[in-house]
Amino acid sequence: MIKRVHLFLLLCGCLTAAFFVGCTAQEMPKNTESTGMGTSPVTVLPSVTPQTEFMKIETHALTNTPSITPTQAPEPTPFSVVWLADTQAMSYQNKTEALESMGQWIMRERENRNIRYVVQTGDMVDNGFKPRQWENFDVCYDQIKNNIPYFMIAGNHDIGVKLQDYSAYLARPNVSSIPRRNSFERGRAVYATFEAGGTKFLLLGAGWGSEVMAVSWMNQVLKEHSEYVAILLFHSYIYKDGTYRGLGSRMFEEIVKPNPNVRLVLCGHLRGNGVRVENIDDTNDGIADRTVTALMYNYQVYGNNCGQLRLLTFDPVARSITVMTYSPYTDRYFRDDHFKATEFTLKDAF
Numbered sequence: 001m002i003k004r005v006h007l008f009l010l011l012c013g014c015l016t017a018a019f020f021v022g023c024t025a026q027e028m029p030k031n032t033e034s035t036g037m038g039t040s041p042v043t044v045l046p047s048v049t050p051q052t053e054f055m056k057i058e059t060h061a062l063t064n065t066p067s068i069t070p071t072q073a074p075e076p077t078p079f080s081v082v083w084l085a086d087t088q089a090m091s092y093q094n095k096t097e098a099l100e101s102m103g104q105w106i107m108r109e110r111e112n113r114n115i116r117y118v119v120q121t122g123d124m125v126d127n128g129f130k131p132r133q134w135e136n137f138d139v140c141y142d143q144i145k146n147n148i149p150y151f152m153i154a155g156n157h158d159i160g161v162k163l164q165d166y167s168a169y170l171a172r173p174n175v176s177s178i179p180r181r182n183s184f185e186r187g188r189a190v191y192a193t194f195e196a197g198g199t200k201f202l203l204l205g206a207g208w209g210s211e212v213m214a215v216s217w218m219n220q221v222l223k224e225h226s227e228y229v230a231i232l233l234f235h236s237y238i239y240k241d242g243t244y245r246g247l248g249s250r251m252f253e254e255i256v257k258p259n260p261n262v263r264l265v266l267c268g269h270l271r272g273n274g275v276r277v278e279n280i281d282d283t284n285d286g287i288a289d290r291t292v293t294a295l296m297y298n299y300q301v302y303g304n305n306c307g308q309l310r311l312l313t314f315d316p317v318a319r320s321i322t323v324m325t326y327s328p329y330t331d332r333y334f335r336d337d338h339f340k341a342t343e344f345t346l347k348d349a350f
Contacts, residue, residue, distance in 0.1 A: 076197040076316035077197055078315050081115070082148075082312075084119070085297050085300070086122070086300045087124055089306065090306050091124065092136075095306055096136050100143075102329065103140040103141070104143065104328070115148060119150075119151045119233060121153060122157075122268060124152065124155070127157060127161070134172070149192070151203045151233070153207040155207070156209075156235065158207075164209060169207075170186055178190055184206075184214045185214075187207075188206070191225075196316075197315075198316055199229055199316055201229050215255065219259065222262065226260075230262045231266065234251060235267060235269050236248070237296065238267060238296050240273065243276075248267075256280075262292055264294075264349065268296065273295075273337055273338065275293065275296075276294040297325065297336075306329060307329025307330060311325075319347075319348055319349060319350055320349055321345070322343065
């Protein structure tokens with residue numbers, strides 16, 4: 001009986017001790033260490049919910065993400081086209097030193113001025129049936145032929161003033177090598193394309209006496225390249241005062257006016273320089289949709305004051321063309337009679 005009483009009392013004591021220990025642990029203030037008053041040390045961690053922990057991680061990740069600043073696309077780079085007009089007098093008079101200086105200047109300035117093309121509006125020589133004259137002209141041409149693309153059309157002297165025969169001109173290696181798809185009648189009219197300053201360009205020209213017969217072909221080329229800015233080359237197109245010469249008005253009505261991508265026309269033939277500006281309404285709403293500028297230049301001189309070339313510098317951002325005429329042979333700049341300056345700028349030019 002006594003043993004049962006002892007066992008009962010012992011069991012009650014254990015339960016009582018366990019009860020008080022459990023209560024002490026639950027009632028102890030958070031973050032409070034043991035006081036050493038007969039209970040085991042208890043440390044309670046701060047209450048952290050899963051949601052709070054997730055937000056902390058996300059905030060940490062966003063804080064360490066590198067900041068990305070959008071960069072602007074680079075502006076299109078300006079570029080130049082060298083325009084040679086009638087070099088016939090230099091070829092005829094054996095002015096090879098002048099022709100050589102022109103080729104040297106083009107190559108020397110190629111990178112600095114970003115020269116992308118050399119074009120010529122005819123009359124490279126005085127008589128296309130005189131091999132010596134072509135040899136003289138080649139003193140200039142040979143310097144650029146494997147380095148910068150060259151585009152030309154025939155002038156009345158290149159096919160023989162009296163003969164008016166294309167055979168000698170078409171036999172030129174740089175003419176006969178033109179791909180068939182880029183030429184009309186094997187070189188009487190030609191076209192080429194290039195891209196510069198973020199813009200696609202079409203060079204299209206018809207040689208002397210070939211303009212009318214090539215009208216349908218030229219219109220087809222212009223339509224097939226409607227997204228290209230078209231630059232037309234004719235040997236003759238306007239007079240010095242800007243009025244149309246010969247077939248000029250017909251070329252305007254049949255080629256320039258119907259094709260909205262035509263913006264610039266280049267010609268030579270007559271001595272001096274001239275400009276004509278046409279504002280064309282393509283949509284027939286009474287408002288001009290484009291400006292077409294025609295330029296004529298030919299500073300041809302039978303003597304030492306020669307070696308002229310014209311530089312067209314295209315600004316793709318302003319859509320303008322700055323024009324300068326210079327002779328590296330005489331180191332002289334030439335004044336334009338219309339703009340009354342040695343350098344002028346065509347606005348809204350392409």
